Amino acid sequence: MRYRLPIWLALVAIALAYVAIAGWNGTHIRSNLLALLPDESRDPVVEASKQRVKELSFQKAVFLVGHAEPTHAIKAAEALAHSLTTSQNFQTVTLRPDSSGMAALLSAFQTHGQGLLSSSDRAALTADQGQNLAQRALGSVFAGLLPVPVATLENDPFLLLHSYLAALPNPAPLLRMRDGILLRKVDGMTWIYLDTRIKGDPLSLSIQKQVADAVTRGEAALPTGTMLLRTGAVFFARAGADAAMMEAGTIGGVSILGVIILLVVVFRGVGPLLMNVAAIAIGIICAAASVIALFDSLHVITLLMGTSLIGVSVDYGLHYCCGRFGAGQTPQQRLPRILPGLTLGLATTLIGYACLAIAPLPGLRQVAVFTVVGLGAAFISVVILFPAVDRAPQRAAPAWLSAIVAELWRIADRGWFRWAAPVLILAIALPGIAYFTANDDVRRLQKQDGDLLRQQRQIEGITGFAPQGHYLLIDAPDTESALRAEEDVGKHLDGMVAPGILTGWRGLSQWVPSTHRQNQNRRLVSDRLEQPFLAAHRNRLGLSAAPDGAVFVPLTLEGVAMPKALGSLILAPGQHLVFPDSIKNPDELASLMSSNTAVQYVNPTADVTSVLQRYRERALMLLAVTIALTYLLLMWRYGWRGGLAVLAPPMIAVVAAPLIASYAGAPMTMFSVLAMILVFSIGGDYAIFCREADRDHRAITLMAVLCAAMTTWLSFGLLAASSVATVHEFGLTMIIGTAIAVMLAPTAQSFKSRHKT
């Protein structure tokens, strides 16, 4: 036993070295929330499509340069484009979109376009109205303003390709092209559209700063009277990071300062502060080492949740440190008196944390390992390290603290208190059921910058297009069946455009229809248009008799050089993306897809939301299991009535906290369930400590509980001041739950036989 401290410190040193080496070797901290989903539910094709969509949209940054004078606006946009290009922070800066890719596709249409029909022309031919199409062609040639070269007429006397091209989806319905530049005049302002892709990951802080600096430099050089609107993930991410850092700075600063002041004032020295910090640090190091050893990586959510949960160990440290306020105790005598309570507190908390491992969710399993190891290590540090380094003599507690504690016990000792207090709390909390809701929306995790949102809406209003995060994924064995599936679903999408549910959609089959469709079209044209009308039509136009038709060779996706924008819709042969334009109700899209197995609706935002929902539901179920197991343990030590008396305070706190928080409009989220787990383990510790305390030591026990509660308020409770909704709700639940747990902790002494220690 003499060597247990050196052995423990050696173990901690090994863990520290292991974490350092793993970090050095590039063990990465993972931050993709979807990595937390159970493995079996993740389809690699869906994941690949999400990756592609992320690449397409994530690095995009769009600018609108506005000026009252069109020529000034163009000059300003050119200056900004030049400035951004020379900054080296952008992959592409596109002021004049390149149309050469489109030109190659158009020339393929001219040679292989005999099977292309616009949907209205197909409908006309299906309804046997070929006469009207012939008439339309004559109208264009006779009376139109646009030139119609004879070469075109020879190939396509009914001008069906013209009609097909005109019906292709327009990528920018509101913008106008002038001198190769996309622009729009609105309310006397001319806005120039500038499309860019940044270099690197928009979530990287250094990339964010470089891009922002480049834009600021470019903006500063713009002539007076110029307005600049911007949107893109990089700007939102930067604003989010700025706000989070500001908040972390203020809330975190106040919190740390508060804890330091509290501990220094209560203990009149820095010893207890340093000892507790050491215990938590050792806990985190050992926890990280074990997670890396078992899982090969550490998820950022594990780190966040786990570190909060390990924070409970401050309860043990403070319980020990308050021993110095007890009469006639040397540092070595302080531990044995509280060890049974500490051990039981640890056991109940470990039950709760270990239960997280039951859930079939990889993220929670990591959290379970992290917290069980971390809390265990912190506990061992308190038990082994604290008595060894503690030199503090016995001294009286601060008078104010003694007075508060004495008053609390005086109230708690009244017979009615142990019944009235729980009833009163529940009576206050229960009507909260009426306001109680759950909300797992992932967007509540980040507060979006108001000014950027305004700019984004303005850009949407001017350009007419909005970034769409959701899409359809076609997964078929080959290109032909993928195109046919797309045409099948396209029919339904077109049906949604007419009543205004959908503004439009973009897919490959609109540009290159399936071979099946092209052959069908070709037959339709031949049977309904050419055989009855072609000879007369050519005669009317003054063309010579029709040459013998060459064999029709349909256009194929593989056979044409695709423009980049269209090529990016192909993930792999047979796997295509289809993007809906703005849609009123995405659920209609989702329900539409159930009929065709090759087509699925993917909404990454909704997927993350459902991850959060599943984690919340599982965590809530596990909390119930934890409560049951904890009761069994408490019953073993205190009997069934005593066990209930100890269980009641944390349980009432866990039930009442979210209900009372819902008066403030706070819905239940995964993070508030996390707060409930914390409240239960903290409240359990408080109740056990009070139960274990004999009459002589119950004052210092309540002091320890009070100190622990105050540090909890300062560390977790202050998060209620956060502007991020979920973080705010976490803090609120912690404040309310811990307050109830402290208030009711003394009632844990109920049904206690006088002589048991």
Added chain:
Amino acid sequence: MKRSLGAVLIVCLGLTICGLSAAEAQSSQILRGEYTQQRTLKGLAKPFHSAGRFVLAGDRGLIWQALSPFAATTILTDAGITQKMANTSPLKISAAQAPFLQNFRHVLRASLSGQFDLLSGQFHVDKTVGDDGIWRAVLTPGDAAALPITRLEITGRSGDVQSILLVRANGDRDLIQLAKHERHGGPLSPDEAALLAASGG
């Protein structure tokens, strides 16, 4: 719910803009007249003849309405070109899909109204006035011309353009003769305004 609200807002915004430009156009000149068009396509023996009415509504657009040999209406605006005929769905080509439309409209507007100075950037203008008061302008493209037009010959008397001959690079030509010019400050008839608005003008 938010998205649909956004769509409604965008539509409202669109209507406001249409409303504003309508108000603007009322203050500018409107030119109406009748025309005959003779189109000669290289490679075809006989030319095509058509006749009808036109309305040039300043910067808003041009309505070209053939009445014979059959009714066909072409509307050219900032947004693109729309061709309407009975019994078929209108054919629309947006300016974003066919960028040359913008310049084509510009050339037509300047030619129909006789404002050659608008074209001096891309054409070399040679104007002579005969003894009978009829002027004749020959426009040949400079380096900056973006359209495949090799020659424009325009004749007229005082402010009115009487004929336009447009020769394309492939040899196709359009000879347009104008008559019964009518100029006034507006407003457009509701039908005309509706045609332009439906075509994004």
